[in-house]
Amino acid sequence: MNAINHAATALIINKKWPNVPIIPVLISVQLVEFLWVIFNLLGVEITTTEPVVRAVNDIHLAYMPFSHSMGATIFLAILTWLLFTYTLKRPVWGVALAAALSSHVLLDLATHVQDIAIAPGIDTPKFGTGLYGIPLIALAVEIAYGIFCWWYFQGTKLLLAAIVLLNLASLSFYWPALLGPEQLLAAEPKLFAAVIGVHIVTGLFAIWFFAKEQWGQSSGGA
Ligand SMILES: [Zn+2]
Numbered sequence: 001m002n003a004i005n006h007a008a009t010a011l012i013i014n015k016k017w018p019n020v021p022i023i024p025v026l027i028s029v030q031l032v033e034f035l036w037v038i039f040n041l042l043g044v045e046i047t048t049t050e051p052v053v054r055a056v057n058d059i060h061l062a063y064m065p066f067s068h069s070m071g072a073t074i075f076l077a078i079l080t081w082l083l084f085t086y087t088l089k090r091p092v093w094g095v096a097l098a099a100a101l102s103s104h105v106l107l108d109l110a111t112h113v114q115d116i117a118i119a120p121g122i123d124t125p126k127f128g129t130g131l132y133g134i135p136l137i138a139l140a141v142e143i144a145y146g147i148f149c150w151w152y153f154q155g156t157k158l159l160l161a162a163i164v165l166l167n168l169a170s171l172s173f174y175w176p177a178l179l180g181p182e183q184l185l186a187a188e189p190k191l192f193a194a195v196i197g198v199h200i201v202t203g204l205f206a207i208w209f210f211a212k213e214q215w216g217q218s219s220g221g222a
Helices: 003-016 022-029 031-042 070-087 091-111 135-153 157-168 181-185 189-210
Strands: 046-049 059-063 116-119 122-127
Touching: 003 022, 003 091, 003 135, 003 157, 003 189, 022 031, 022 091, 022 189, 031 070, 031 091, 031 189, 046 189, 070 091, 070 116, 091 116, 091 135, 135 157, 157 189, 181 189
Parallel strands: none
Antiparallel strands: 046 059, 116 122
């Protein structure tokens, strides 16, 4: 899923647990992706591309069981929950941050082709709805999800504009006929990882910035 929509998940977490500080929430919704960037740059996880990259389905997330697998997410979520509940004595943070962290692979399962393994060491089967095989439909679904997060949070019109525009900024990446900067990523998986790293930070910053007057203002319990 596009970085801006993962970041938008922080709006839901904040609405549900308004007393949990937003910075750890923002980091948690994208922790899996930060790990993916680091592991790809180190060569621990592997991404391959078609000779010509026209859209997201020409890039293959070939091996990423340490960042994106169900087992890795369950392990990290339990670790987060234990750390915040028992070591830091912040049980509500523990639940909220474990939920934020787990949201990542759930959203990727809902959009990716079958590239998410059960756990490291178990190479097949892999899971994903296959939506990224039809990228323009995937983009429409992603925008709808981003708007849902905004609606649930009851954000400002500027926040809505940021979510929609940052989704549309990736249009060429979701539309094979529209050639864009994704062509430069052919056979350059580490460059792709670095670009995703920039996208992650941009998306998180945009959500933080355009909702900054509203963080923690809902009346939900925490
Ligand atoms: Zn991901």
